[in-house]
Amino acid sequence: MATEPAAVLRDVSRAYGERVALVGVSLTLPRGATLAVFGANGAGKTTLLRILATLLRPHAGSAVVLGRTLPREGWAVRGRVGFLGHEPLLYRDLSARENLRFHARLHGVATARIGELLDAVGMARRADEPVRALSRGMAQRVAICRAVLHEPELLLLDEPLANLDPGAASAVAPLIGRASGATRVLISHDVEQGLAEADLVLGLRAGRPELVAPAGEVARDDLRGLYA
Amino acid sequence: MRRAVAAVVRKDLRVELRTGEAVPAMLLFSVSTFVLFHFALDRASVEGELAAGVLWMTLLFAAVLGMSRLFVAEREQGGFDGFLLAPVDRTSLFVAKAAVLFSFLVAVELAAVPAFSILLLGPSPWPVAPELVLVLLLADLGIAVVGTLVGALGIQTRARELIVPILALPLMIPLTIAAARATSPLFLEAGAEALAGRWLLVLGLYDLVFGLVAFAVFDFLLEE
Numbered sequence: 257m258a259t260e261p262a263a264v265l266r267d268v269s270r271a272y273g274e275r276v277a278l279v280g281v282s283l284t285l286p287r288g289a290t291l292a293v294f295g296a297n298g299a300g301k302t303t304l305l306r307i308l309a310t311l312l313r314p315h316a317g318s319a320v321v322l323g324r325t326l327p328r329e330g331w332a333v334r335g336r337v338g339f340l341g342h343e344p345l346l347y348r349d350l351s352a353r354e355n356l357r358f359h360a361r362l363h364g365v366a367t368a369r370i371g372e373l374l375d376a377v378g379m380a381r382r383a384d385e386p387v388r389a390l391s392r393g394m395a396q397r398v399a400i401c402r403a404v405l406h407e408p409e410l411l412l413l414d415e416p417l418a419n420l421d422p423g424a425a426s427a428v429a430p431l432i433g434r435a436s437g438a439t440r441v442l443i444s445h446d447v448e449q450g451l452a453e454a455d456l457v458l459g460l461r462a463g464r465p466e467l468v469a470p471a472g473e474v475a476r477d478d479l480r481g482l483y484a
Numbered sequence: 485m486r487r488a489v490a491a492v493v494r495k496d497l498r499v500e501l502r503t504g505e506a507v508p509a510m511l512l513f514s515v516s517t518f519v520l521f522h523f524a525l526d527r528a529s530v531e532g533e534l535a536a537g538v539l540w541m542t543l544l545f546a547a548v549l550g551m552s553r554l555f556v557a558e559r560e561q562g563g564f565d566g567f568l569l570a571p572v573d574r575t576s577l578f579v580a581k582a583a584v585l586f587s588f589l590v591a592v593e594l595a596a597v598p599a600f601s602i603l604l605l606g607p608s609p610w611p612v613a614p615e616l617v618l619v620l621l622l623a624d625l626g627i628a629v630v631g632t633l634v635g636a637l638g639i640q641t642r643a644r645e646l647i648v649p650i651l652a653l654p655l656m657i658p659l660t661i662a663a664a665r666a667t668s669p670l671f672l673e674a675g676a677e678a679l680a681g682r683w684l685l686v687l688g689l690y691d692l693v694f695g696l697v698a699f700a701v702f703d704f705l706l707e708e
Contacts, residue, residue, distance in 0.1 A: 311565055313707075335571025345562035349499050361491035362570035386502075402566075 260323050262287045262410050262439035263308060267317035270303050277303040278463045280317070285456060287409075290440040292454035292471065294447065296483050300463040301443045302341065305412045308441060309339045322409060335363055338408030338438070340416050344399035348388040352379055352398040355387060356405060363406040373401040377427050392419040397428060404431045411436065414443045447479045485579070488572035492580030497587065499557060506553045507591050510546040514596040517542040518603045529606035536668035539600055540660055543593065544627070544653070550588045551631035552648045554581055555639035568706065578632055578702040585635075586628035593620055605671060612670040615679045619670075622687040623663040626694060630655050633698045636705045655694075662686040 263285040270278040278300040285291050293301045306312040308321055310330035319326040324333050339345075346355045356370045374380045377397040387395055396419045403411065416432050417425050429435065434453065444450030451457070457474045459467030459482045467478060500506055521530075521538050530538060558564045567577055597620070601609045609616055634652040638644040666683035 309569060311568060331571070334569055337569065339565070339569050341562075341565070343562040343565075345566040347495070347499060347557055347561050347563065349502050349557075350495070354495075354498065358491055358495045359566060359570070361494075362488055362567065362572055364487065364571075 264320040268314045269316040289455040291456045292450040293458045295460035299460040338403040338411045340403040346387045351384045353383040411438045411440045485576040488576035489580040496584040510592045514546045531606040531673045533668040535671040536664040540664045551635040554635040582628040582632040589624040619666045625691045626659045629694045
């Protein structure tokens, strides 16, 4: 059902061996809303994103994403989620266009969309060069194309504007910004920018949720305190 | 599944054509080993069981090189995550990688077997080419299946260069025995004998059993 929340987490926890990465995260993310996740390095932000993307299993608690319970129904969520992590998930020896064609085939997307996306992010001219020859910012633009290629309902974005110049950031805004219309989970270290984008805020410290509140009710100093 | 298998195979072959990281190394290894055998055995030519043994040991060790490289890009360049995010059957990655390794082996053998016949083999292999090709293809299928399974397991560890041969070589003992026994009658100086059907059957059963095992467990190997 389109009216049900995009994600409902109840006491979600996750550990890597002995090290606890995430403990007791509970929140409800409505469809079309943006959740901004703040926290210092190692706070569990990426772990949360990977759980929502079905790339990691929660070890405790329940996670329902796009109406499907993870990990049992992860198969029904894949293909409806766009994931942009620290790594661009691009093959360095293939060109931008070849990488996107590969992902388009996996997702069953018409290849015509590849050209549109490359144009949109200003990469059409360099699209046939191997990814290894691109700058980090250019590779990030291609990675954004990859993440939105299949028009996902839920966008999971880990510092999506990292390495992008202001022009490139403006170019990708229609694809991953609020205008995309997708529900978004956005990891950011930029408090001002993250808050400006957010409807809901999650603050993590050492894997524990220290703050879950609507963006309008969050004090900037509380968020900055997460990095202290 | 067909769409995903085709996408991965096409991608891997394109990367291999561009970088030449696996097949040239496997081929160079094979030819170098034949040259070493040539001098180490101190014989102008070999035949029968010895010839079959030399051929299969060389091809198996060359295959291990390919197995170690099979999932490197998926691990180091995020290919696993990219694949796992797609709405495709995870087993299609296994089928695709096995097909890629199979094609690498065929490509290597297209040059390595003629090199073997020039450098070491006494009797000409050409009169028995169809039978030899049949044995090679059946054995390649088994190597590809086991190699893909072991390659996926090895890539999850830090010591993949050690883990892959340690796991693959014992698993391929039955295949080596069957392939060598099936091949040795084809390499007799006195004239090739008929292909032993039971060794072909053993190779076929090996392919089937390991194919089913790999099909059943590959999903779990992709779990974090």
